[in-house]
Structure formats: C-alpha cells, structure tokens
Amino acid sequence: MLSQLPTKLENVKKEDLDNEILRSGIIAELDAINFYEQMAALTENDDIRKILLDIAKEEKTHVGEFQTLLLRSDNEQAKELEAGKKEVEEELS
Numbered sequence: 001m002l003s004q005l006p007t008k009l010e011n012v013k014k015e016d017l018d019n020e021i022l023r024s025g026i027i028a029e030l031d032a033i034n035f036y037e038q039m040a041a042l043t044e045n046d047d048i049r050k051i052l053l054d055i056a057k058e059e060k061t062h063v064g065e066f067q068t069l070l071l072r073s074d075n076e077q078a079k080e081l082e083a084g085k086k087e088v089e090e091e092l093s
Contacts, residue, residue: 026070
C-alpha cells in the first residue's frame, strides 16, 4: 500500500501489461477505500468522517471503472467472475 506497485511491471510480458496495469489500479483503489474507511472509523470529527466516507465511495467507483476495462480485455477474468458469483448464489440459496 501507499504508492508501491504490487508487481514489477517491467517484468510483465507486453501482451499482459495492460491487464496488469488495470489490476494494479484496482489494488490501489481497494487500498485507498480501506484506508479512508479506517480513518473515518477512527475520527470523532463528523465533518472529517463524512468527507472520508465520500472519498471512499468515489474510490469504489474507480474500482468499477478499472474492473469494467479489465473484463473487456480479459475474457477468462470475466468468465471466472461470473462463476464466482454463481457459486455464491448457489451456496446462499
């Protein structure tokens, strides 16, 4: 977290680079969401809490943007995401 790439992008094959960039973006946004929500839980200042939670919500939108692009370019990821969704629905029904 905090400005560190989860993988060395220079070691990624050229054909996989865009997907790794998108995954790195998703990881960064999830880290930001966790950070802002944790800080919101710690503060006693309602104004700060409100802004932190609003920013966390914006980061969730960014996750959706990166994920949408990733699912367009990685058919296996899209297929496995649907498989995971189906497994949860079956398990919980």
